[in-house]
Amino acid sequence: MPHAQSRSSLVALALGLVPPYSFVVFMRATQGRLFTLHEMILYPLVVGTAGLAAILALHRFLCRRPLAALNERPGSWRKDWPTGLALAALFVAFSFAVQPVLTRLVAPPRNPEAMTLIVGLIEHPLLMLVWFGPVLWIGVAGFEEVSRVFVITRLTAIRAGRSGRIAAVLISTALFGLAHYYQGPFGVITTGAMGLFSATLYVWQGRIWPLIVGHALYDAWSVGMAVVMVARSI
Numbered sequence: 001m002p003h004a005q006s007r008s009s010l011v012a013l014a015l016g017l018v019p020p021y022s023f024v025v026f027m028r029a030t031q032g033r034l035f036t037l038h039e040m041i042l043y044p045l046v047v048g049t050a051g052l053a054a055i056l057a058l059h060r061f062l063c064r065r066p067l068a069a070l071n072e073r074p075g076s077w078r079k080d081w082p083t084g085l086a087l088a089a090l091f092v093a094f095s096f097a098v099q100p101v102l103t104r105l106v107a108p109p110r111n112p113e114a115m116t117l118i119v120g121l122i123e124h125p126l127l128m129l130v131w132f133g134p135v136l137w138i139g140v141a142g143f144e145e146v147s148r149v150f151v152i153t154r155l156t157a158i159r160a161g162r163s164g165r166i167a168a169v170l171i172s173t174a175l176f177g178l179a180h181y182y183q184g185p186f187g188v189i190t191t192g193a194m195g196l197f198s199a200t201l202y203v204w205q206g207r208i209w210p211l212i213v214g215h216a217l218y219d220a221w222s223v224g225m226a227v228v229m230v231a232r233s234i
Helices: 002-030 037-062 077-097 099-105 112-123 125-158 161-178 181-205 209-233
Strands: none
Touching (some): 002 037, 002 125, 037 112, 077 099, 077 209, 112 125, 112 209, 125 161, 125 181, 125 209, 161 181, 181 209
16 A cells, blocks of 8 residues: 555656646747747746646545645644745745845846836736736746645655655755756755745645745735836836
8 A cells, every 4th residue: 555655646746747847848948039928927827727736636536635635734724824924024034135145156147037027017907917816826826835745745655754754845845946947046046945945834834825825925025026116117
């Protein structure tokens, strides 16, 4: 039985993670040009939502685990939301305290796509609603955090105990950082560090919702601040 569980976990990880991340790598490697505004909204929405649905289906039917098991410990929204807010605040503090130092060691990449996104959201309020709504909460934060928890739970199902949890945290952190390779070393390090915070929090508390809330609120803060500053300068 343990061997069958290990096999199903490995198969589920391959089926759940390889297709969406391979798509990202393929598009980044073969695009040959910058992504347009609509592509930056459509790709995470479609790929992220499809990837999220696939992982949940694999978790339920291949791994034979109820979806509620993604929360390994009991809790409530009343506790999850404050924890998510605290995680977002930690991310903001990290960006202020560590990223300026990191820029002296690793040059941050120029990101003209970010400016395209910001200006496009300002000029198209409907797209702004779509981005801050389903794109952010489902295609980005939902997909990435469910993917992280899926990796952690499947790896700990293969190897239980303290060593298994540590390995799961490190592997999920590395995968999350490398998935942002197109942002250069700066992006890999910063997203990897934030991924480490999230993975550690999950292993500690066993709740997935604070991760989604913290991720979404931090991204909303980052893009929202950029939108405000650019809108004032236009």
